[in-house]
Amino acid sequence: xxxxxxxxxxxxxxxxxxxxxxxxxxxxxxxxxxxxxxxxxxxxxxxxxxxxxxxxxxxxxxxxxxxxxxxxxxxxxxxxxxxxxxxxxxxxxxxxxxxxxxxxxxxxxxxxxxxxxxxxxxxxxxxxxxxxxxxxxxx
Amino acid sequence: xxxxxxxxxxxxxxxxxxxxxxxxxxxxxxxxxxxxxxxxxxxxxxxxxxxxxxxxxxxxxxxxxxxxxxxxxxxxxxxxxxxxxxxxxxxxxxxxxxxxxxxxxxxxxxxxxxxxxxxxxxxxxxxxxxxxxxxxxxxxxxxxxxxxxxxx
Numbered sequence: 047x048x049x050x051x052x053x054x055x056x057x058x059x060x061x062x063x064x065x066x067x068x069x070x071x072x073x074x075x076x077x078x079x080x081x082x083x084x085x086x087x088x089x090x091x092x093x094x095x096x097x098x099x100x101x102x103x104x105x106x107x108x109x110x111x112x113x114x115x116x117x118x119x120x121x122x123x124x125x126x127x128x129x130x131x132x133x134x135x136x137x138x139x140x141x142x143x144x145x146x147x148x149x150x151x152x153x154x155x156x157x158x159x160x161x162x163x164x165x166x167x168x169x170x171x172x173x174x175x176x177x178x179x180x181x182x183x184x185x
Numbered sequence: 186x187x188x189x190x191x192x193x194x195x196x197x198x199x200x201x202x203x204x205x206x207x208x209x210x211x212x213x214x215x216x217x218x219x220x221x222x223x224x225x226x227x228x229x230x231x232x233x234x235x236x237x238x239x240x241x242x243x244x245x246x247x248x249x250x251x252x253x254x255x256x257x258x259x260x261x262x263x264x265x266x267x268x269x270x271x272x273x274x275x276x277x278x279x280x281x282x283x284x285x286x287x288x289x290x291x292x293x294x295x296x297x298x299x300x301x302x303x304x305x306x307x308x309x310x311x312x313x314x315x316x317x318x319x320x321x322x323x324x325x326x327x328x329x330x331x332x333x334x335x336x337x
Binding site for chain 1: 186187188190191192193194195196197198199200201202203204205206207208210211213214216217218219220221222223224225226227229230231233234237238239243244246247248250251252253254255256257258259260261262263264265267268271272273274275276277278279280281282283284285286287288289291292296301303304306307308310311313314315316317318319320321322324325
């Protein structure tokens with residue numbers, strides 16, 4: 047199950063950002079990205095909300111609170127990156143810092159807050175994956 | 186000042202991953218959590234678009250790809266949320282970020298973008314990393330199966 051979920055993440059999350067690339071390739075004005083992102087979030091919301099409600103699952107106060115906090119942090123992160131790019135910091139600095147930094151924060155919390163321990167292959171995999179993400183951001 | 190916002194972005198995204206793990210520890214429903222996570226940005230982006238964006242309609246083809254790729258992102262979020270209940274949040278978060286390589290590969294194929302040595306090195310490291318992460322998970326699973334037997 048875990049392997050299948052990882053493959054789903056690799057394919058779907060990777061593809062999710064490809065639309066902005068297609069818009070740029072079509073030569074559409076940059077301002078189109080705001081209505082695009084509105085439909086993008088609405089599409090994502092509908093894709094999970096419809097089956098969830100059809101199955102009769104409820105979204106309780108705990109989900110609203112924690113999900114809302116995660117949503118706000120996501121928006122703060124996006125806005126902070128946009129401001130950093132707008133203030134003249136090059137993309138090859140912004141993306142590796144933001145992505146690499148977020149992995150570092152999660153790894154630290156995983157160890158210190160949630161008590162996660164890694165076996166040697168996993169630890170090496172995390173270190174190499176971290177380097178790959180930084181290289182991808184730089185390139 | 187720009188670097189401060191870079192770090193703010195890093196900390197915000199990192200805390201987002203941590204928040205989702207904390208919610209999982211409190212037995213929050215994965216699908217409900219994704220619905221709530223997407224509701225806020227959808228509302229914020231809708232308000233932003235209505236208030237600050239001027240000019241014509243969104244073209245049909247843009248609407249379609251936005252729906253498809255938005256659905257992809259939500260499915261990925263749900264898969265991540267489910268994965269951290271059976272695996273490590275660090276590994277799940279790393280895979281979410283390694284997946285940034287997928288559109289790079291497709292761009293190389295679709296838009297004939299150049300495959301630089303730096304990109305090749307990144308892909309090589311990413312592939313080896315995914316292999317090691319999967320291997321690490323197999324070892325953990327075997328250890329989990331063995332532990333109850335040894336206890337008998």
